[in-house]
Amino acid sequence: MSLGNQLLQYLFTGITIGSIYGMVALGFNIIYNSTGIINLAQGEFVMLGGMITIFLTTVVKLPLFLSFFLSVLLVTLIGAIFERLAIHPLKSPSVITLIIITIAGSILFKGGAMFLWGKETFTLPSFSGEKPIFVLGAIILPQTLWILGIMGGVVLLLIFFFSFTRAGKAMKACAVNRRAANLVGINVKLMVLFSFALSAAIGAVAGIIITPIALMDYDRGTMLAIKGFCAAVLGGLGSNAGAVIAGFLIGITESLGAGFISSGYKDAIALVVLLAVLFFRPGGILGNKEHT
């Protein structure tokens, strides 16, 4: 393989994994916008989406399509229940309380998954065969197209939801100013519940579509959460367009770094990017509402 081919191959891999980071970042943004909370359990939704689909297809033996929707539904429900049980009862909690609560939720989900499915790594069959497509000497797996397509669909749906539906516009209002939203009659507490459900759903979708390529085990959530957060911060916390772009950037950087520098340090690359962003551009590349 020539250097050009290699470069192209890493680029494809980076875009694939980057779209997952972008989706995790979207999940962070949705909750952050309506509540100001950074939900550290975001990565667990991704893990649960993958694991539940694997369980439904291999143990319950449901068709993949049905498992997909059932799994997203279940994780959405888990997200909503988590909000009701752990976030809702708190009265004006401090940032530190929220961090501890969401991290506690995260390790509970992780522990629960380990309890149910053990420590093995599982996989799913690709959605439409494994036959690779050759583009300029580089390989694209059909699953990559599925991932990009579904991610595009999710983004379009989100744009539609936030611009044209009543619930979406209400959530957007909460993001602008919670108190003002409350004053014009929006049920802010309900919007918080919605935002958790929605971001759990997006996380679950990301987890399901990446599993055929990246496999899944109970311990994936934390790293996915950190990388997703990295994308969210790089794109400017709260900015959805920024999240998607930054997701791709991080995915590509990671893939190039793993290919040309060291595969052992693959996971460290995104983390170094995160620390560097905090150091030099805490507002992200596309600007940010919150600086200090």
Added chain:
Amino acid sequence: MGKKNLFSLLVLGIMVMILPLVISNPYYLSILIFVGIYSLITIGLSLLMGYAGQISLGQAAFFGIGAYTSGILSTKFSLSPWLALIIAIFVTGGIAFLIGTPALRLKGHYLAMATLAFGQIIFIILNEEIAYTGGPSGFGQIPYFKLGNFVFNSDFRYYYFVWSIVLVVLIFSLNLIHSRVGRALRSIHGSEIAANVLGVNTAKYKIQVFVLSAIYASIAGTLYAHFVTFLSPGTFSFSFSIALLTMVVIGGMDSIWGAIMGTALLTILLEFLRIFHDYDILIYGGVLLLIMIFLPEGVFKGLFNLIYKGNFPKNRLIKKSLESRR
């Protein structure tokens, strides 16, 4: 420092002195040594969480840097453990300063995420740099601490060594809380804006406490390395950071004494629950969630409040601290 703290110190001091004479089982003694080592970290974490209102999810990494720096220096470069201890303190403190400076300029969750990411980076480095760290299988034969010809090679000797350091750190921290710095820190926790307006350089104090907590963890790491004499990355993983966090939360975030009690409680509890070893994260998660929702003051103070609500003369103060929290 206050009469109450002096009295508590006296009680703790006497307990620490007597316990090894009562407990002859070496296994129990070694658990108490671990309680001491972990207490050093949780005292620092409680200063950071309870007094500066910040959180670190990567305290295990600072513990690990302390342990590996002094372990590697004393084993592969034949330095004296004492010198290695000092170097490890400077290395850890310097790294904490670099991480903390950008992250603490921003709101609370940035430090949480930065420390979480940092913890993972350190964990990866410990696994990958096989030439120095021995990789996933670790390395051993770390020498003991020595004072002249007196070698700290028995649990009995090491117990007194560790706990005297804990007492020194404890006295230093109690004095710190009741000093100008401590008042400044509490003002940050109350309202950072108000503190700023009153001329408290909040960013500077937050960074100082963060670095101090990292240094405590580093000292604990060195003590761990020269006690167990073997290091592998598993000890310094994310789940240990969570364990430390749980210890502090059990004891009540704004109490150093609570941190020590929480550490003792969880360390001893986990020793007896060894069979559930793999599922300890479920315990941490459940405990953290329940305490934060139902007993945010910590188990000891929280239960105390529940029992004596209304008719205990001193609870005026507690109520006051509850109110200031809102």
